[in-house]
Amino acid sequence: MKFIIMAGRPESGKRDAVFALGKKLVAQGQKGALIITEKGEYDSGYKDSSIPGLTVTELFLDCTPCSLRFVLEKMLKKMRNSDFIVIELSGSTLLLETRESLEPMKLPNLSFSPIVYFVNAETFRIDIPVYPEFFLSQIRDSDIICINRGSAGEGQVEDLRAFLIRINSNATILELPSVAASSKYQELFGLIE
Template identity: 30%
Template sequence: MKVVIIGGFLGSGKTTTILTLGRLLGESGEKVAIIVNEIGEVGIDGDVIMRYGFETKELTNGCICCSLKRDMKYTIHQMREAYDPTYILIEPTGIAFPLQIKGEIARMNMDDVEFAPIVTLIDGTRFKQQMKETKNFSRRQITDAEVLCITKVDLMKPLYVPIIEASVKQMNPSAHCMALSMVTGQGLDELIERLADESVDRADVILDQDSIGASGIATHARSYVIEAPKLDEKTATRYVTDVLLHVQGKVKGLNPDFVGHVKLTLLHPDITLRASITAAADEPSIGALDAGPNDDPSMKVLIAASNVPWESLAEIADEAVSRAGENHCIRTTHALHHGHRH
């Protein structure tokens, strides 16, 4: 069984990359299982991945490189016994240290387990802003990697890609650096070829470090019950857009240069949407997913932002959902919430 760790900061494209790799590996005859780690009690990415038919386990309310180590160990053993995958793809939270995750799995001393080179994704569209806001933390994620992927290059001017590559190579000269786009497919074959290699053991692994505290990221996750028996795509799209823009505006008021991830899923028998923004100046990204016939009408919201007070995020989430609901006649009630104070 091969373990593939796809790390990277919040909003760098981990879920989309994991889905694409899982599909391509499956088409080549591999049995793929996926572990998704969310920082709050409310899982969002797992909802998305499960709809693509993968054997998926979502670990929430912590980080698998620190507070959820035991949960990760149990999950891997359970997957091996029940499903016997040839590949386990791991998507850590965006405020995890990838090398620490590898070290914790290696501690389990499981037979017939090998590691692909550790991958860290770097969002090229906000690299400068991310390094300004989370310099030391992002540097650690970069130096943990054996493969560095500059993502979203289809949204960048071509001349900026080699500049960012040169910057990250200065921080980690031994890593393989490449450009990657899930839109055009650029770099996919190269990445799969790299994952066929084996990870190199390192002596500088620091275990038992609190990556969440080191990140400087405040997070809050909340789930809402939607009281709307019917919901068309146009209304739903406007509604989630209003939620995202309201959150973005309020967080910008606290930190005009924030980076992070504001993301949500809206689940409804009529329409299912996935939406996000990743920085203060980002435009909302919204996509439709296949609606599940048994979906209870609900919405999950995660706010993760740099250098803002944790205490403000719950109020921001509630206000955004309430005001968007008033604008579009959609009533909601609270279901569950969880946050991290940093």
């Protein structure tokens, strides 16, 4: 079973990517689950599990790294035949701690994809003198950082890219086009599957 962790601030585009990945994996014949840990709007068709082979669960926890493992252990008894679990983490969750809390689970063929973090180029401000440590930690702990371009200008995107590289020069940084095309996530999905 593969765990795929995707995180980012609200309106960063992570939820669209989570659902797109779940649909793609199910279309390939896999079975799995999407775990949503941040309140927000999404197509109710997903919530109603209208896609055969895909379960969507909302878990609103006070301390995600502390509680997620124990909640998942109960859920996994029902989902033993799942091939993947995509976990959408809220903007304030510590990513590495969350993955480390899941690693000791006794599951056959347990694996983790690279941690993915989403940033909205339209709303992200690089001129703030001091960022909260948890936010910098999220960027440092990410393996892949996706810049959701939106309507941001080229200079704004390049400034954001330079800022992210200063914080985490080891991450793969992808720029997602502003169009909602089916190919939008193709490069990202190739890196995490």
